[in-house]
Amino acid sequence: MNGPEIHVEFAPGLRVFVPHGRRSGPTPVATDGSSTLGHVVESLGVPLTEVGALVVNGRTVATSHLPAAADSVEVRAVERPQPVPGAPLRFLLDVHLGTLARRMRLLGVDAAYESLDIGDPALAARSAAEQRVMLSRDRGLLRRRELWAGAFVYSTRPDEQLRDVLGRFAPALRPWSRCTACNGLLEEASKDEVAEQLEGGTRRSYDVFARCAECGRAYWRGAHHQQLEAIVGRAVAEFGSK
Template identity: 80%
Template sequence: MNAPEIQVEVAPGLALFVPHARRVGVHPLGVDGVSTLGHVIESLGVPLTEVGALVVDGREVPPGHIPAHGESVAVRPVRRPQRVPGAPLRFLLDVHLGTLARRLRLLGVDTAYESTDIGDPALAARSAAEKRVLLSRDRGLLRRRELWAGAYVYSTSPDDQLHDVLDRFAPALRPWTRCTACNGLLKEATKDEVADQLKGGTQKSYDVFAQCAECGRAYWKGAHHEQLEAIVARALAEFA
């Protein structure tokens, strides 16, 4: 008797996760009658965070479905914008996504970031404890069961990463309201309140300041302001 198998088709947007031979068309895949469909799809390399629907013989099934011999399975990507129920939309980024974290904070998006490698279990636990969507390029991390919610970051370019996250989750944008260093909220500050952080040229040239309510860092329209304004303008033009 032949071993049981199913027929699987992976959507083009998820093809990068599977072996080259399975990236186009329908392909057979052996099943054991015990493992869930979610486990089977993850064994192909596709994190379930990237799966929007599992369709078996024309009907959508949960990841816990036990696939039976002869079933046809379509693996579809998440629909955009993706809604994350159960908590205000906020993010947690792993150690490799520091630039993306700063840009999300620049846009006023609640973004926690670990600047040191605290390990996959700790990251997944924090995601669950704080109900944050974990963003990562680590497929293994995104497969951890204790994870509350997650998403794969498809590009290595910060510009493309930011565009993808904003397109996928459509977070509310409130530029210039968060500290890019610690994610704290900014408040207006007088020159006297931040004087200990200002050098001579800054003391003379600037009069408008903000300060982080958490870490105390001072902000003003300095040498990099035009570059940051351009990032904000592009995001607002497309996603606000």
């Protein structure tokens, strides 16, 4: 690049995306004279889904802003909680986030999940068609223009991933209302209605059941319920049940 040189400073939370040499204070960046500021920021490694505001010489500008020589650019992180205008708040998770998807569903958050690697174009198209926030650790996917909305999942640990998403988007929590297998809504069911899914010990030991309205899967407070209650309890205590 041989166009105007600008100085760019990234918010601390965004420095994970940029080379080490650009992580401390304003650093010079050579531009090509025709690329937008949004393109320049993405070329430095930061998905625009993670950018809350671009401030040039003290003034907030759009991603379409054309940088000029000696511009001082501040790249801020998204505000938390992040508003998502338009459709009801719904999510789509890629193939690598299955545990996060199940935990979000456990809390009653609408979280669609692709268990197969269907490719970035198909994921982006589904995000747009269903107006879902795409959650991924794939920066290339989050740069696709057809996405309706997206967010980078910063951690590789499910507990931290869940806290990150809940803190960023503040979805309403309705624990025990969704099927963790397919994301469908749960409804009360009698023992007779789910009898074919129960083994003898379960039939004798439990009397309260729910069933998914979509896939028909039966639920009851089984051996793993205490562990699931702990996940729900931590999330509700920190983020509230709205």
